Amino acid sequence: MKKIKLACIVDDDPIFVFGIKKMMKLIEFCENFLVFANGQEALDSLTAIINKGGDIPQLILLDLNMPVMDGWEFLEEFTKTNPPKEITIYILTSSIDPRDLKRAKQFNRVSNYVIKPITIENLESIKNSLT
Numbered sequence: 001m002k003k004i005k006l007a008c009i010v011d012d013d014p015i016f017v018f019g020i021k022k023m024m025k026l027i028e029f030c031e032n033f034l035v036f037a038n039g040q041e042a043l044d045s046l047t048a049i050i051n052k053g054g055d056i057p058q059l060i061l062l063d064l065n066m067p068v069m070d071g072w073e074f075l076e077e078f079t080k081t082n083p084p085k086e087i088t089i090y091i092l093t094s095s096i097d098p099r100d101l102k103r104a105k106q107f108n109r110v111s112n113y114v115i116k117p118i119t120i121e122n123l124e125s126i127k128n129s130l131t
Contacts (some may be wrong), residue, residue, distance in 0.1 A: 002131040004030040005030060008057040010042040010074065011035075011092070012066040016116070020061070020092075023120050029127050030059075038066045039074030050083050058130055064093040064100065075107050090126055092118055 008032040011017055017035055024030060034057060036042035042060075049056055064071035070092065078089075089109045093100065093117045104113045111129070114122055 003028055004036065004058050004127060004130055006030065006055055006059075008034045008036070008042065008046070008056040008060045009064040010039060010060060010066070010071070012037045016063075016118075020118055020123075023118070023123055027120055027124055027127070027128055029123055031058075039069030039071060039077075041121070043069065044054075044080070045079050046083075047081055050081055051116050053084070056083050056085065059125075059126070060089045061092050064087055064095055072103070075110070075115060079107065080131060088130060090114055090115060092116060 002033065007024070008019055009020060011020075015111045019116075021033065021035075024033065034045065036045060040063075047057065059067050062071045062074065062124070069077075071093070074088070088111045090111055093113070096115055101113050104110050112126075
């Protein structure tokens with residue numbers, strides 16, 4: 001199975017980030033990844049990459065509950081950017097609130113809503129949907 005070239009993780013939990021990076025390496029999920037601790041860092045960096053014509057991620061794994069700029073605010077702002085190619089967004093969250101799931105469906109760029117904890121099977125499913 002082909003690897004994703006570049007994935008992006010936007011999550012403020014260092015333990016979750018450590019774990020998902022380990023799982024990604026284990027299943028050869030992607031060649032490289034970007035990690036941001038909140039939506040503002042991700043938005044600023046991704047916007048700069050898009051504006052410079054750099055390599056943009058194929059996939060963004062987005063947490064909802066973060067400081068500074070949460071996942072919802074990131075989605076609102078990121079949908080205003082115009083990346084040169086499609087970026088798939090998966091929401092990875094601990095929220096089981098049906099209102100969050102309904103809200104996520106309002107964003108065309110959001111492909112799926114996955115409730116934590118994330119499993120290797122979840123990651124393989126995401127990878128298979130993209131490659």
